[in-house]
Amino acid sequence: MQRIAIDVMGGDLGAAELVKGAAALSIEADNTIQIILVGDAKQIVAALVGQVYHPKFIEIVHASEYLSQEDKAKESIDQRADLSIVVACQLLLDGRADALVSAGNTGGVILACSRSFERIEGIRRVAFAAVLPTEKRRGRKKDPFALLLDVGATLHVESNDLYNFGLMGSIYASIVSSNEEPSIALLSNGTEQGKGPKEVVDAFSLLSDNAALNFIGNVEGLDIPRGAADVIVCEGFMGNVVLKLLEGITELAADLAKDAYESKLIWKLGLTMLSKELRKLRRLTDWKQYGGAPILGFDKVVIKAHGRSNARAIRNAIKLAAKVHEGNLVSRIQERMEQSWH
């Protein structure tokens, strides 16, 4: 049985929406996940009224305060003792929960985890991953997704960090997608070895030297949505810029085309169809389906759900956290780190 602590405060849709997702999961026929709802107990209890849920799988842990998307993470965590994200972290520390899910302030989640958890030995910096739609389908389940990391936890990196991100991303992808040897690539300004700044060139050598990793070399920007690799590694500053570009691009392509051809009726018709389709595609490949993305490098499983997560997205995020913990993410990273650096 997996026990997942979820910080129900701080998501954009409010605690009730997240509680609803947990309630729905609790009554699924094959559910075995113990869900620990962390947040304002009054709000949680009120949200459970009117929901069908299985009390055996739902536990409530009260926290009197929470971090909003607008709060400054550092000040709040320093000054407010009873934040729901901090209380949720404590449950993992105390051995009362196995993994953490949050839809709250990303900076706050990373900071609270940094204060509460240890980094896995050999990991200097953590990485926040993103799951991106790709043209190519990958893994046994033919997922049209690839993992991009880091997307903002570590702005500038060293070569060892990039190596570690590749290794962690690969293990995570192997658990989540049932793709036993995910391919790893470095995001660079050219595919040839030697392209890119020093940290990327050095990481190329480090990744090449480890025969246990399926490292395929450098890829360029467009290779991400093409699906050239399962795990794409870069520094957090670039990853964040690229992520935000990719997230909105399909919709924007439609708008751009519309603008260019607005005067011609036949184009207008095609483009109206097109923009509908692109919006559908976007929904199909969006974060609600895969629930969330991991923050990798801590000695605990941490899944960050999107701030706009609805009940269904949160249900998927909780299942994802359980699956990742069950797949022994942390101990598998620990083992591979020992093989790599010792």
Place this chain on the structure above:
Amino acid sequence: MQRIAIDVMGGDLGAAELVKGAAALSIEADNTIQIILVGDAKQIVAALVGQVYHPKFIEIVHASEYLSQEDKAKESIDQRADLSIVVACQLLLDGRADALVSAGNTGGVILACSRSFERIEGIRRVAFAAVLPTEKRRGRKKDPFALLLDVGATLHVESNDLYNFGLMGSIYASIVSSNEEPSIALLSNGTEQGKGPKEVVDAFSLLSDNAALNFIGNVEGLDIPRGAADVIVCEGFMGNVVLKLLEGITELAADLAKDAYESKLIWKLGLTMLSKELRKLRRLTDWKQYGGAPILGFDKVVIKAHGRSNARAIRNAIKLAAKVHEGNLVSRIQERMEQSWH
């Protein structure tokens, strides 16, 4: 009269295609540009046979060797004395030409210019700019374009470099687009001041402090194609990755959508229309129309045309170089640099 030296060797389509573009320009009714074709004289003369051209506007300067797209720039420039790109640079140095156009190996062009020209005082690193299609139309001529720089000349930058890139990009855009106060933005991982690594945060202050610049703050990845700013500034490593992503994304969006919906006939129809339209859009907004993009920071005007430039693209690149020189790019940058740092 503007005198433009063009290295006709090293483009993907061969010297004849570039000569054809120059010939076409020479017979335009209002042409006043003196075009100096630099390269293998035999090939150039052969290419002129069968073309209609105005000999008054065409001059041929022989160079026995050239740098191909595959050549290693540094070794070639060190070892081969009579490369067409080096000979073309020398024409500018000798005062025999006002500006340089090349469709050759980008690294080679930058290196040859670095060896031949001075950087403008106060400019530590040069920037290679790219012209990108945007949703919003800008400037007096309502160009659907924005300038992104650096896209690969300088992988990692300091805050002063970013400031200088913004200043140079702004002056260039004001000459090319007749937009007198182009807006400048920094590409970052959030729009708020303080977002991004130290060099971006510091550049934010530097750009804000200069009241003569129309600095609008940070933008995120998706803001580039949206057209949130006229000039978008970043380090070359990120700029190159983002550029390659944006260049192919409209086409890819169509393929992605096609893949997702391949089983449904009605979608298939719409998507066939869509991919045709997106390809048309791509052609409309591509580099052939605007001819080339500048390498900024040298004390000479340098326009890099795309390697795949055809005759029409090269004709536009030559006109662009003449316009930029006529607009006094270099002296305007020199003046603003003096105001900024002295």
